[in-house]
Amino acid sequence: MPRCRHERAGSHPVSAERLLHVSHATKTFDVSPPWLARMLARQPRLLLHAVDDVSFDIRRGETLGLVGESGCGKSTVARLIVGLHRLSSGTITYAGTDTAALSTGGGPRSLRRKLQMIFQDPYASLNPRWRVADIVAEPIRAQRLVRGAHATRARVDALLTQVGLAPADGHKYPHQFSGGQRQRISIARALASEPEFLVCDEPTSALDVSVQAQVLNLMRDLQRQLGLTYLFISHNLAVVHHVADRVGVMYLGRVVELADKPALFAHPQHPYTRMLLDAIPDLTMAGKSRVPVAGEVPNPLSPPSGCAFHPRCPFANERCRREAPPLQPARGGGVVACHAIEEGRIGPESVFRESAVAAVPK
Amino acid sequence: MRASREKPPFPPGGGEGRDEASACATHVRPLLDVRNLRVEFPTRRGVLTAIDDVSFTIAPGEVLGVVGESGAGKSLTGAAIIGLLEPPGRIAGGEILLDGMRIDHLPHDAMRRIRGRRIGAIFQDPLASLDPLYSIGRQLTETIRTHLPMSESAARVRAIELLQEVGIPAAERRIDHYPHQFSGGMRQRVVIALALAAQPQLIVADEPTTALDVSIQAQIIKLLRRLCRDHGTAVMLVTHDMGVIAETADRVAVMYAGRIVELGPVADVIRAPKHPYTIGLMGSIPTLDGERERLVQIDGSMPRLTDIPAGCPFHPRCNRVFERCLRERPDLIAAGTSRAACWLHAALPA
Numbered sequence: 098m099p100r101c102r103h104e105r106a107g108s109h110p111v112s113a114e115r116l117l118h119v120s121h122a123t124k125t126f127d128v129s130p131p132w133l134a135r136m137l138a139r140q141p142r143l144l145l146h147a148v149d150d151v152s153f154d155i156r157r158g159e160t161l162g163l164v165g166e167s168g169c170g171k172s173t174v175a176r177l178i179v180g181l182h183r184l185s186s187g188t189i190t191y192a193g194t195d196t197a198a199l200s201t202g203g204g205p206r207s208l209r210r211k212l213q214m215i216f217q218d219p220y221a222s223l224n225p226r227w228r229v230a231d232i233v234a235e236p237i238r239a240q241r242l243v244r245g246a247h248a249t250r251a252r253v254d255a256l257l258t259q260v261g262l263a264p265a266d267g268h269k270y271p272h273q274f275s276g277g278q279r280q281r282i283s284i285a286r287a288l289a290s291e292p293e294f295l296v297c298d299e300p301t302s303a304l305d306v307s308v309q310a311q312v313l314n315l316m317r318d319l320q321r322q323l324g325l326t327y328l329f330i331s332h333n334l335a336v337v338h339h340v341a342d343r344v345g346v347m348y349l350g351r352v353v354e355l356a357d358k359p360a361l362f363a364h365p366q367h368p369y370t371r372m373l374l375d376a377i378p379d380l381t382m383a384g385k386s387r388v389p390v391a392g393e394v395p396n397p398l399s400p401p402s403g404c405a406f407h408p409r410c411p412f413a414n415e416r417c418r419r420e421a422p423p424l425q426p427a428r429g430g431g432v433v434a435c436h437a438i439e440e441g442r443i444g445p446e447s448v449f450r451e452s453a454v455a456a457v458p459k
Numbered sequence: 460m461r462a463s464r465e466k467p468p469f470p471p472g473g474g475e476g477r478d479e480a481s482a483c484a485t486h487v488r489p490l491l492d493v494r495n496l497r498v499e500f501p502t503r504r505g506v507l508t509a510i511d512d513v514s515f516t517i518a519p520g521e522v523l524g525v526v527g528e529s530g531a532g533k534s535l536t537g538a539a540i541i542g543l544l545e546p547p548g549r550i551a552g553g554e555i556l557l558d559g560m561r562i563d564h565l566p567h568d569a570m571r572r573i574r575g576r577r578i579g580a581i582f583q584d585p586l587a588s589l590d591p592l593y594s595i596g597r598q599l600t601e602t603i604r605t606h607l608p609m610s611e612s613a614a615r616v617r618a619i620e621l622l623q624e625v626g627i628p629a630a631e632r633r634i635d636h637y638p639h640q641f642s643g644g645m646r647q648r649v650v651i652a653l654a655l656a657a658q659p660q661l662i663v664a665d666e667p668t669t670a671l672d673v674s675i676q677a678q679i680i681k682l683l684r685r686l687c688r689d690h691g692t693a694v695m696l697v698t699h700d701m702g703v704i705a706e707t708a709d710r711v712a713v714m715y716a717g718r719i720v721e722l723g724p725v726a727d728v729i730r731a732p733k734h735p736y737t738i739g740l741m742g743s744i745p746t747l748d749g750e751r752e753r754l755v756q757i758d759g760s761m762p763r764l765t766d767i768p769a770g771c772p773f774h775p776r777c778n779r780v781f782e783r784c785l786r787e788r789p790d791l792i793a794a795g796t797s798r799a800a801c802w803l804h805a806a807l808p809a
């Protein structure tokens with residue numbers, strides 16, 4: 098189903114092919130106390146719904162940004178996709194193949210090769226006892242992509258060069274590199290198996306802004322050269338605005354809004370998205386203060402009834418407290434989960450700032 | 460009781476009876492005056508200079524933002540001011556004056572009385588600043604009674620007032636709760652209440668919002684600004700986040716490799732940066748307005764303390780470097796309303 102996409106200068110090709118399909122993905126963690134303690138205190142099991150009925154698609158060649166505050170389940174989604182967690186229910190398919198087998202260590206080798214992940218902390222995700230060349234060569238050896246030590250060596254050198262390091266850096270250990278350079282090593286390792294799809298979980302959050310710019314530029318260049326598809330997870334809306342083609346906003350384990358980037362940033366629909374956008378520090382209006390979001394993210398162990406956002410939402414009514422809203426098509430081509438929008442209680446450009454200010458306690 | 464070894468050029472404890480007027484004028488004597496501060500770490504391989512020739516002032520009621528990337532020396536500057544440099548580190552030169560009184564070489568005990576009473580500190584991780592074994596009420600009353608002559612019950616009343624002031628709902632009940640019962644944003648409010656306990660003249664806030672979500676960040680920033688306005692407290696706000704600086708600070712000091720490279724009013728530094736490093740830094744921040752294909756990129760990374768280049772420390776990464784930069788180190792030179800440590804502005808006087 099071909100769709101009109103917002104073109105931009107030098108835009109890379111995004112095909113209509115649905116590469117990754119996440120359907121009603123749910124992940125619950127059992128965080129109960131030990132059995133004996135539970136029996137003595139007569140407590141029931143305690144389940145944490147980290148990801149609750151999340152569905153989205155990613156098309157080949159695009160970047161889907163996923164934003165949300167800590168604890169909203171965005172990293173769990175990333176780990177579900179690459180098989181680091183097992184789904185509690187729902188399905189994730191990659192190019193038509195179910196990825197469920199990945200989490201048990203199985204799955205077709207080609208699938209493992211095509212899905213790779215870049216982690217947030219470049220200090221924790223590289224083995225400190227391995228030389229960089231071995232770190233980058235590991236996927237090549239595990240997948241038997243090239244034969245022989247010479248060919249492997251040549252491939253590692255090419256990868257290091259591709260991410261802006263020198264082939265000579267392969268002899269060094271991770272501790273000899275700065276945070277930004279380590280993240281380049283992580284990217285080289287992820288690229289080693291010639292993936293099509295990269296899950297990037299806060300890849301620049303641990304980096305300084307000038308280094309973040311280097312890494313974001315590198316990731317964009319690589320996407321152009323290699324035709325990569327990204328799932329880009331971040332808490333930073335400005336970073337997501339820079340990298341993403343489409344953006345999903347998560348709140349307490351659910352996707353509350355998903356839309357093309359220009360639409361989402363120009364005409365945010367969901368009250369939470371609007372609040373998040375208002376809360377971003379704006380560099381152009383120095384001295385002017387942002388509108389703080391009222392309240393805090395509730396404890397995910399005891400999420401509010403109905404719409405999880407209702408305690409912080411200035412537009413919440415009885416229905417919002419009772420039933421959880423499903424994702425529905427919204428103006429601008431996206432989807433949004435909000436009763437107030439469905440019923441037309443919030444206009445496209447409502448007097449949101451004033452009402453948000455009024456709702457802030459003290 | 461007060462520190463006896465110091466030589467006060469002004470009456471000691473001058474801040475004791477200060478009036479809480481919202482002093483924001485710049486003609487008043489600066490509350491904090493840092494002159495040519497130099498911090499060194501002696502190591503086996505020689506002495507590392509982590510902070511070199513840093514000078515700035517903060518007026519009462521003013522928020523000075525100190526911004527820079529990791530390793531720029533911004534947190535170290537804050538630690539030097541509150542007298543909490545980690546042991547091998549030492550102040551090797553320069554002076555720190557609080558309300559006219561030198562505090563950089565006070566003995567440990569005298570500095571302890573100043574810290575908390577006249578300088579409050581807020582750190583990045585609220586959980587690490589609070590003792591998990593004591594209720595926050597006990598931590599607050601203890602802090603209050605350490606610095607102010609108050610009975611237990613009066614201190615408790617004051618503690619509740621403080622909690623209300625920083626926006627903790629149901630403070631009378633929450634005061635007996637323990638740190639783990641608070642969320643991250645609420646904990647940071649408790650830490651701010653602790654810093655305010657003795658009504659200090661200066662608050663050194665080191666990355667106070669970094670561990671918090673954006674929505675909570677905005678709340679804490681708003682709180683800091685209001686407290687600063689209401690009490691005339693001066694704030695030194697150390698952060699890596701230009702956005703936080705833009706909203707909170709009156710003036711900003713940009714640090715690079717242990718030096719201040721640019722210092723000026725926040726709006727001018729952000730809209731029209733003068734130092735090539737600040738220009739690159741501003742360009743590398745992704746923003747919501749407009750579509751940019753690539754971010755401005757400063758190649759390379761900050762030099763290690765062991766090999767800070769001669770001349771201007773930024774010259775190997777600078778795209779406007781010329782011959783003089785390799786030889787001579789620039790001091791802060793007037794550039795418009797700001798001052799920048801860059802020879803470009805010496806050649807073309809503004």
